[in-house]
Amino acid sequence: MKKFENIYIASDIDGTFLWDCAYVNPKNISAVKYFTENGGHFAFSTGRNRFDTERVLPVWRELCNMPCIFCNGSMLYDPKTDETIDPIYIEPAEKAAEVFRFIRDKFADVAGARATTPRGFLFADDDEYVLSRFTENGNIHVSEVLPIEKIDGSELFKIVVETTPEYREKIFEAMAAHFGDVFELTYSAPMLVEVQPRGVSKASAIDAMRKRARKLNPDAKFYCIGDYNNDYKMLLAADVAVCPANACESIKAVADIEVCHCECGALADLIEKIENSLE
Numbered sequence: 001m002k003k004f005e006n007i008y009i010a011s012d013i014d015g016t017f018l019w020d021c022a023y024v025n026p027k028n029i030s031a032v033k034y035f036t037e038n039g040g041h042f043a044f045s046t047g048r049n050r051f052d053t054e055r056v057l058p059v060w061r062e063l064c065n066m067p068c069i070f071c072n073g074s075m076l077y078d079p080k081t082d083e084t085i086d087p088i089y090i091e092p093a094e095k096a097a098e099v100f101r102f103i104r105d106k107f108a109d110v111a112g113a114r115a116t117t118p119r120g121f122l123f124a125d126d127d128e129y130v131l132s133r134f135t136e137n138g139n140i141h142v143s144e145v146l147p148i149e150k151i152d153g154s155e156l157f158k159i160v161v162e163t164t165p166e167y168r169e170k171i172f173e174a175m176a177a178h179f180g181d182v183f184e185l186t187y188s189a190p191m192l193v194e195v196q197p198r199g200v201s202k203a204s205a206i207d208a209m210r211k212r213a214r215k216l217n218p219d220a221k222f223y224c225i226g227d228y229n230n231d232y233k234m235l236l237a238a239d240v241a242v243c244p245a246n247a248c249e250s251i252k253a254v255a256d257i258e259v260c261h262c263e264c265g266a267l268a269d270l271i272e273k274i275e276n277s278l279e
Contacts, residue, residue: 002039006219010045012226019263027265032063045069047188049116051142073205074157090156097153111163115156124148159195188230203233
């Protein structure tokens, strides 16, 4: 039996594995490869989709040996087989489409709305806020841009409202009042409000993965590591909850283990701690 055979790690990307959307400490890469070579199971659990993950973390497929959680739990994706597992779309579709009109009508000057579909990103052709961001970051090539009246809300894994930190709270409160009884709303960054299918989160995906894993390995132990509000439920669902030193206070409050700052190699620190605990 290999030393990490019973250990499963689900890691957030931004602020946990990847710092400032650009930097991965090389120690993380080496440590995860060492972990999986010695029997460990590793996946990312992120609000991003696979297209965006490919852009910011091209090495991700080499590191993961179990399905990844994308779109905050709306889909599982196997990087080895390119299979999407148990996709969950926002319902009702007509209410999802209404989110785009709501943001345009009330906050067009300070915010934009985009969604993830099986084909990539989707946003309205008059949404200058998202268009400028996507043109800058390189996601425009995996984007579908439609007139807002053509957006019918079908096959959306999640919707993200992009704004500035000073408007995020106001927009969240307005959306909660209008959509809070239909969708899950969460923060994933100081400038993002995310809309999920009701009852869907990273935690629900972790529960599904753990049930699947324990059919083959009853001793499977899930370590979940994250730094921000959209990781909160995942950490509550974990067998062992972990956060980096840069995590927000609400995440630190529920973590069993705190490791070093993301920029210093949080995953490498976690894997070292796990290895020491097995000796």
